[in-house]
Amino acid sequence: MKVEAKIFGACTVFFGLVAPAYWFVTSAGEHGGDWTGTSALTMTALLTLMVTFYLGFHAQKMEPRPEDRLDAEIADGAGELGFFPPYSWWPLWAALTLGTIVYGLAIAAWWLAIIGVALGAVATCGLVYEFYRGEHAH
Known part of the structure; x- marks a missing residue:
């Protein structure tokens, strides 16, 4: 889960940088800034931050999965992955x-x-x- 936490952390940084830049670019017009887009980008940054903390917290408490280890073999990931329901109407x-x-x-x-x-x-x-x-x- 460390890889996923890093991916969401990068998204958090990206959206955290884009939100003020978006507000600055849209505020150059005569109507002021676009508060709808700015607030959406800010909320997106906060939501990705929340997922980053969740994944990072659980990554520390659990043993590394085969996907997280550099020395893992393909056979380490073998076995049952879970229950997947069949077709349903x-x-x-x-x-x-x-x-x-x-x-x-x-x-x-x-x-x-x-x-x-x-x-x-x-x-x-x-x-x-x-x-x-x-x-x-x-």
Whole structure:
């Protein structure tokens, strides 16, 4: 994780330098600085700083992964990497219900948004409990 912390640290430095430069360049106009872009760049710098501290903190507490060691062999990274779920239709239904909710709110059709929320609850339950029943049950 040390490599990832260094990458995010470099991004933090970059965004920390770009934010005041962006404000300076945009403030040369007659309307003053572009506060929207400046605040977005500043928040991006702060968010990458937060990720840098998180990764750096955990990198100190854990033993180095094979990716972090210079003397590691390819075989050191062999083995199970984790559980990756098979195909699923539930994310499609969750996205469609979210689209229904947003569309209902956009056209002020509250009845459509309420139907979307009800169907979204079903889609969320199906997504969460997918591995408790059916073909992929554990």
